[in-house]
Amino acid sequence: MIDPRDQTYIDAQTDPDLKQTVACALARYRRPDRLCVGDGVPPLELPRLDGTGSVRLDGFSPARPLTLIFGSYT
Amino acid sequence: MRLYETHRAAAVIFLVYIAEAHPVDGWQTASNEEEGIRLRQHETFEARCAAARLCAARLGLGIPTLVDGMDDAAAEAFSAWPERIYIVGADGRIAFRGGPGPYEFDPDEASAALERLLMREGAPGRYSPR
Numbered sequence: 001m002i003d004p005r006d007q008t009y010i011d012a013q014t015d016p017d018l019k020q021t022v023a024c025a026l027a028r029y030r031r032p033d034r035l036c037v038g039d040g041v042p043p044l045e046l047p048r049l050d051g052t053g054s055v056r057l058d059g060f061s062p063a064r065p066l067t068l069i070f071g072s073y074t
Numbered sequence: 075m076r077l078y079e080t081h082r083a084a085a086v087i088f089l090v091y092i093a094e095a096h097p098v099d100g101w102q103t104a105s106n107e108e109e110g111i112r113l114r115q116h117e118t119f120e121a122r123c124a125a126a127r128l129c130a131a132r133l134g135l136g137i138p139t140l141v142d143g144m145d146d147a148a149a150e151a152f153s154a155w156p157e158r159i160y161i162v163g164a165d166g167r168i169a170f171r172g173g174p175g176p177y178e179f180d181p182d183e184a185s186a187a188l189e190r191l192l193m194r195e196g197a198p199g200r201y202s203p204r
Contacts, residue, residue: 021100025100028155029155029156029174032153033153033171034152034153035152035153035171036168036171037167037168037169037170037171038167039168040167041166041167042148044147044151046140046141046142046148047141049091049123049126049138049139049140049141050138050139055140057148057162058166063086063164064084064085064086064164065084065086065162065164065188065191065192066088066161066162067077067085067086067160067161068090068152068154068160068161069075069087069088069089069090069137069157069159069181070089070090070149070152070154070155070157070158071090071091071095071156071158071175072091072093072094072125072157073111073125073126073132074095074096074097074103074106074113
């Protein structure tokens with residue numbers, strides 16, 4: 001089975017649109033990391049899903065460690 | 075998710091809902107198709123919130139959730155797409171950066187890192203919710 005991260009996976013796609021989509025996705029996946037261990041948290045403010053306001057990601061220290069799990073359903 | 079259940083009292087834990095990894099109008103996967111997971115990429119913030127609610131309901135997640143904006147600012151800043159885990163220490167600096175998913179997405183590794191951080195920074199009782 002071909003690893004989807006390999007160029008051979010992209011090359012194996014026969015549908016041109018899907019091939020382009022996969023190539024773009026893998027290019028995004030491979031971009032260098034912007035943050036390293038030791039860096040400060042970007043001053044982002046994100047709304048809560050439950051509608052109870054928003055949260056500043058750089059506003060939690062030093063009360064408790066902050067864990068962020070990024071993802072989606074798919 | 076075990077990471078959340080184990081550490082919810084000692085740490086602030088959020089799921090950050092970001093752009094879909096495998097939308098049907100993008101790179102849909104066979105496994106998602108088999109499981110009936112068919113979501114289009116969000117074109118509005120409301121659609122992103124709806125997807126987040128659907129995800130939480132179907133997977134039985136009880137994790138407090140934040141929603142990335144349509145500019146994908148959080149996903150971009152943290153290089154977090156398609157999935158990733160970060161831990162920020164009491165000094166406000168990144169203490170752990172997990173690998174990008176799905177291949178390097180490892181909640182158990184993150185859980186162990188969080189335990190080490192809690193041990194290093196003080197007893198769990200030191201931390202109190204704001």
